[in-house]
Amino acid sequence: MVKFVFDVDGTLTPSRQLMDAEFQSWFIRFQENNATYLVTGSDRIKTLEQVGSHVYNFAHRVYNCSGNSVWEQDKEIYCNDWKLPQEAEEWLREELEISKFPLRTGLHIEDRPGMVNFSVVGRNATLGERKLYAEWDNKSEERYTIAKAFMEKFPGILALVAGETGIDIFPEGMDKGQIIKDFEGDYVHFFGDKTEKGGNDYPLAKLITNGEVHSVQSWEDTWSLLRK
Numbered sequence: 001m002v003k004f005v006f007d008v009d010g011t012l013t014p015s016r017q018l019m020d021a022e023f024q025s026w027f028i029r030f031q032e033n034n035a036t037y038l039v040t041g042s043d044r045i046k047t048l049e050q051v052g053s054h055v056y057n058f059a060h061r062v063y064n065c066s067g068n069s070v071w072e073q074d075k076e077i078y079c080n081d082w083k084l085p086q087e088a089e090e091w092l093r094e095e096l097e098i099s100k101f102p103l104r105t106g107l108h109i110e111d112r113p114g115m116v117n118f119s120v121v122g123r124n125a126t127l128g129e130r131k132l133y134a135e136w137d138n139k140s141e142e143r144y145t146i147a148k149a150f151m152e153k154f155p156g157i158l159a160l161v162a163g164e165t166g167i168d169i170f171p172e173g174m175d176k177g178q179i180i181k182d183f184e185g186d187y188v189h190f191f192g193d194k195t196e197k198g199g200n201d202y203p204l205a206k207l208i209t210n211g212e213v214h215s216v217q218s219w220e221d222t223w224s225l226l227r228k
């Protein structure tokens, strides 16, 4: 069977923001005629808010928290209860102290099923504050540096740059790649904006042997590819 798997942030929506209304109506019609799946680092509540209940519920299955919280409509069919080791949490708090980015908005280490999201600017940042951090991170490559150092310090735990401001942290193998087992024998079209090495879509992208990986720059890009 041909199946369409979509990342959310940067692929169906602008990062952490709502889906464009026009694209949303178009996409719902696409879902009526195609088997669609969502896979995102965000939790169910955030994804519902971003894509709306129609897109969420018309998906055959939604892999929240990188596949650690799996939903079919309003029923959770799988949940992973991994916790970040204390030592790793302390290490992240130190990084938070020494980062040269001047702003902290709170909620820097966010617990989610099977993973943790780390953000120097913090999850409470406004859109403008997030943008400031993203620009600064582009120049300094802080997130790549922290992620790399984290993985050297804590073998067996992965740290991947995700979205515009965060780093997703989880045990090896509990990334988006873990969902591939549900697609045995299927032809998979996977759309993601972070499919290159080091990105949070890479672990899944590299496992797609029967299908196509579509690396997109934005939701507009995804839409134009789907129209073709």
Ligand SMILES: [Mg+2]
Pocket (backbone or CB within 6 Å): 007, 008, 009, 010, 011, 163, 192, 193, 194
């Ligand atoms: Mg993305």
